[in-house]
Amino acid sequence: MINIRTIMNKKKFVIAMVFSLLMLGSAFVISALASGGSQPVLTGNQSGPVLNSEPSTATSNTPWSMPTTTMQEPSYTNGTFKMGIDCNVNSLNPFQETTYCDAYVVEELYDGLFNTLPSGQVVPWLATNYSVEHVTSNNQTYDLLTNKTENYSYVYTIHLRPYVQWTDWTPANASQTYTFSNVLHYYFNGSMTTHVFKSYKNTTMKKYYLQSGDVVQSFRMQQSCGDWPNVVSVVPDGNLSVKVYVSKQTLLLFSVDFENNVLPYHIWIKHDFTSVDGLYNYTPGITSGNGWYDWNMGWNTATGRSPGSVGTGPFMVQNSYGMPEGAIIPSHVETMYVNPHYFVQYANKTSGLRKYTPKIYEIDEPFYSSESSMIAAYQKGQIDTTSLAPTPNFLPQIQSTPGSYIYHKTSSAYGYLRLNTRVAPMNVTAFRQALNYATPTAYIASAISDGYAILSSDPVNPENTLYYNSSAPEYTLNMAKAKSLIKSIPGMVNVSGTLEYYGKPVTLTIQTTVGSVAPDNIEGIDATEKYWNELGITVNLKEEAFTTLISNIDGTISSNSNLYQIGDLGISTAIGDPALDCREFLNPKYGIPTNAYVGPFSSMTVNGKLLNGTQVQDLFDNITAKIVNTDSLSTAEKLVKNLQTLMIEQATRVNLGYGVDLIPEQTNTFTNYSHTNPDAVYIYWYWQFFSLEKTKATAVKYPYHLTVSAALSSSTTQYDNETSTITFTVTNGTAPVSGATVLVGISATYGGIFNITSTTLTTNSNGVAQFKYEVKDLNTLLETTNSTGAVVHVSSEDVNITGIAELKGSTSVGPGNATVELTLMPNKPVSTANYTTDYIVAGVVVAVVVVAGAAFVVMRKPKIKS
CATH class of the missing domain: 3.10.105.10 (Dipeptide-binding Protein; Domain 3)
Structure with missing residues (x-):
């Protein structure tokens, strides 16, 4: 399993457990460092821009003319977007990002110097512009990874966007500064070493604004994780520029090196050591848990507060702006609030960045213990989407929800x-x-x-x-x-x-x-x-x-x-x-x-x-x-x-x-979804949170009130190799509805139901559609193993078959549905000695909702524990 904890930019993930190609489990693990998109490869002496860049005068000390807050932007719509989650945050430390739930939070908190847009274009983000010089002589500089001077061939000078605030900025601390020293004391291979950088002098930095010291400190930690390939050194060039010494220009320079998250110096310098051998400033004899690589950010899982999670990103967990504090509480909720001073709203008009100003107030991610309960909440209008693409057997429930759109990616x-x-x-x-x-x-x-x-x-x-x-x-x-x-x-x-x-x-x-x-x-x-x-x-x-x-x-x-x-x-x-x-x-x-x-x-x-x-x-x-x-x-x-x-x-x-990711999107509450990003789901939502707009509340009127009834041709207890038919009857009031589509969904833990007809049916002139199926392979399917490896036979399989009606071409049809609950049994019942409570927990109904007057059991299935 690839469990890389060094991701500092929006890249790629490894996930846990997966035979279902849609719902690849609820725990996803970050894997690697590669980024998407095309990027420039420069030769010789060349100056920016990359796509759109700020003019070089952006490095002056004159503040830009700013509106006050994100909320006063013309595009701001307010609103709380609710995303159901069924996994927990593992860590808020960006070096320990290991699950999708980690990424849904961490990636909103930080920014890189550059960013890859959904189109694949690489654009300046915290940077404004850059220049590059090809060096052919006197081209050696100190590399802290090797503790000696190394060759370089190119020097990139990257100018930073002025007046970008860390989220713990206040008017009272705005003038505070620190000195970024040109003398570095750190452990190399377990021994203390000292290096004096001759390429820059001690530099005064503004503590609560983005400065070159933040970039350099971030580089020192990230480089030893492999996040800056072919970069020998990064040093300050004044407080609003950095020089990047590059041994060789590669395709990864912009899409990986320059997209690493920039972390605040004043927070991370307090953890500028690690107990992990092989990483920057490995300090022998210290205990784990407080160094930069594995520090928990001061996260209190009971209150959800994380005082170390200070960033520049579009949404916040920790802030000093008088906004509510975000809360990351495992098995309960994840909440983040919009950054009222997100830098893109202050960018020059020519940069094109202002459109990425967030338009909503809050991202609220309530926790659900199962996929079925999360889908039930979606049907009730309690959430606007799910963190992971649902499994296909829940499509009928999602499609029947008014205002629901399913994006196939x-x-x-x-x-x-x-x-x-x-x-x-x-x-x-x-x-x-x-x-x-x-x-x-x-x-x-x-x-x-x-x-x-x-x-x-x-x-x-x-x-x-x-x-x-x-x-x-x-x-x-x-x-x-x-x-x-x-x-x-x-x-x-x-x-x-x-x-x-x-x-x-x-x-x-x-x-x-x-x-x-x-x-x-x-x-x-x-x-x-x-x-x-x-x-x-x-x-x-x-x-x-x-x-x-x-x-x-x-x-x-x-x-x-x-x-x-x-x-x-x-x-x-x-x-x-x-x-x-x-x-x-x-x-x-x-x-x-x-x-x-x-x-x-x-x-x-x-x-x-x-x-x-x-x-x-x-x-x-x-x-x-x-x-x-x-x-x-x-x-x-x-x-x-x-x-x-x-x-x-x-x-x-x-x-x-x-x-194929089947992404549910509730359009009655939010609009302006963008469907241009082919990357991972968490990156898809990263960009959605820039574009989403709250819709004006409107009453939903239904000219039809569809109801569905279901009749089973046999007993609800069925055995292997038996066939049966469910007759669905669709009516509008008391009148039969001809030509209605009946979508059939099957909820089963082990399987065993094979459709003979189709899962998409059409009613005849009497409003009737029939679903025929066969019970198959139960003797093989109803087996598992216990903790000792012994085969344990499951006594039965509880299955729900749901029919949901809709009328094609009409956007204002109230849905109706009916569910048949079955108990499937193998032909030859196995010895009850195998059905011990140590391994089998009886099936339970975990969620019931009412849609269009019909009771609908979301899921009912046996659970196995070992």
């Missing part, structure tokens, strides 16, 4: 099984390839993800068109090929249906999150298990908390403990240059410290030559170094596409395909 994420290549036989390339060929990805996409999936074995997102290799190989279900690969492996034989490797049965344990949290994971693993069993492999399922799963994977990467064999996870890939992602995945020097490394690698044939694992590693190291250091776009494209093929052939992961 190709997901930046894919589900995958992570294979631990340290343990036999997964240290054999052919065996990992066999597992890929024996995984029913098409079935998972169609049956489990309801067709909302894009099959691909590629680690680069298909939407990342510039770098995506459409000709790369792809694994599809091919049992003959899988068996042939198994047969080719020395020491591996099938003995009476049991696969053995050098005399030992092959048993694989898949770790995933608990079924009650991510039921689609269990169903996907069940589907895969059948085919792996056909190879003679015994498969065990181990359900764990997400934090335990990640801890096991991280611990295995950083040590030799082998705490897992296979992890059921997911990753959200970047739109744009994936150079740093590739390096984190494939180079242990960068990937092991950040728990990103997907090796060690094993032998494979490359260009007709058999390479051993060491040679494969050397190949990956060389290619990733070239990608990171190139300034040629065509070279980067070619190398990245070659890497995709090699990574697929190494098969250290089983890619289950990319999903």
Whole structure:
């Protein structure tokens, strides 16, 4: 699992647990550093702009002419936007950003020198403009990473936007200053060292405004995390400019280096040390928890207050403006308020930045313990959207909500099984390839993800068109090929249906999150298990908390403990240059410290030559170094596409395909949603919060009042292989409605319902539409394992089938629905001894709502705990 905690800019994520390609679990983990978008590559002496820049006079000390607050901007509409969340913030420290919920908060608090717009253009953000000089002599400067002078070839002078305030600014402290010293005392490799910078003198800085000292202090911490590749040093050039010494111009300079978040010096200098060996100012003998890398920002989880979360961003948690304080309270709520002095409103008109002034007052994110309760709240109008794209089985409920719009966006994420290549036989390339060929990805996409999936074995997102290799190989279900690969492996034989490797049965344990949290994971693993069993492999399922799963994977990467064999996870890939992602995945020097490394690698044939694992590693190291250091776009494209093929052939992961994000948007309360960003969902919402506008309250009138009734042709208790029909009747008052669409949604933990007709029905002249289905595969589906690995049979499956009516072409039709509750049983009931309360919790109704006069059970299902 890639658990990079060094992300300082809006990049990409790795997620937890994922067989469902739509709802990839509620806990998402940040992965890598690459950013999206195109960016300039400069040669020779050249001066800005990059897109639009401020004039050079912006570096003067004369304040700009400002309106008073964000709330007095003509575009401001007020309003509280409510986003339901079903995950908790792990950390508010930007170096420890590990979940999507972290990002929804942290990314609103800080800004970078530059920013990548949804269009892919890179624009000055906290910077106003820059110039660059190509240096050919006397070109060495001090690099604190190596504690010696290093070569550089270019010097970028970046001018900062004046009068940008940190959110703890007050009129009383506005004149306070500090001296940024040119003498640096810090620990290098555990020993105290001192360096005197000759490139600048002691500089007076304004404490509560953005200054060059803030940028330099941020760089010193971020550089050791790999966030400023090919940058040797950053130093002040006065209080409103910095000089950036660059060893080589690369494609990453603007999209990664200059987009790192700028942190306030006066806050972080108090934590200018770390207990983590290998990072900047590692100080031996100190305890963890208070240094820059793992400080908790003073966050009190009971009150939600976080006094260290001071930034310049569009929304605030901590402020001294007399605004309400934000509150981040786990399992309760996350609240942020608009920055009344967000700098874009003061930008020169020619910059084009003023349109990014926020137009709403508050972002309120109430917590829900389940997806079903969150969707119920959406139906009631209690929230305006959800933090993650809902699973497809909730589409009927979302579509039936007045004012609801569902935006279909190709997901930046894919589900995958992570294979631990340290343990036999997964240290054999052919065996990992066999597992890929024996995984029913098409079935998972169609049956489990309801067709909302894009099959691909590629680690680069298909939407990342510039770098995506459409000709790369792809694994599809091919049992003959899988068996042939198994047969080719020395020491591996099938003995009476049991696969053995050098005399030992092959048993694989898949770790995933608990079924009650991510039921689609269990169903996907069940589907895969059948085919792996056909190879003679015994498969065990181990359900764990997400934090335990990640801890096991991280611990295995950083040590030799082998705490897992296979992890059921997911990753959200970047739109744009994936150079740093590739390096984190494939180079242990960068990937092991950040728990990103997907090796060690094993032998494979490359260009007709058999390479051993060491040679494969050397190949990956060389290619990733070239990608990171190139300034040629065509070279980067070619190398990245070659890497995709090699990574697929190494098969250290089983890619289950990319999903389609189904994003619900309530248009009755807010408008001006923008649908131009193909990146991760949390970046999608980062930009939405700039454009969203509160609508004027209007009464919703319905010329129709649709009601739906449902009749079942059989008993509500049904057994494997039985077929049945649900007859839905749609009326307007007492009159039957002809031509109405009935959307059928199925809510089930394990599955077992296969539709014979369609999930989209049309009523006949009598207002009737029929849904026919079959109960199937229950004997296999209703199984799980307990904490000891023993198979436990679940006694039954509770399923809700809901029909929701709507009239096409009419925007003012009141919805109606009806739900049938079923209990599905296997043909041959298993021994009740297996149904102990240690493992099975009876199904419960967790949410009931009333829509158009009809009672609707949102979800009712058994929960499994181990």
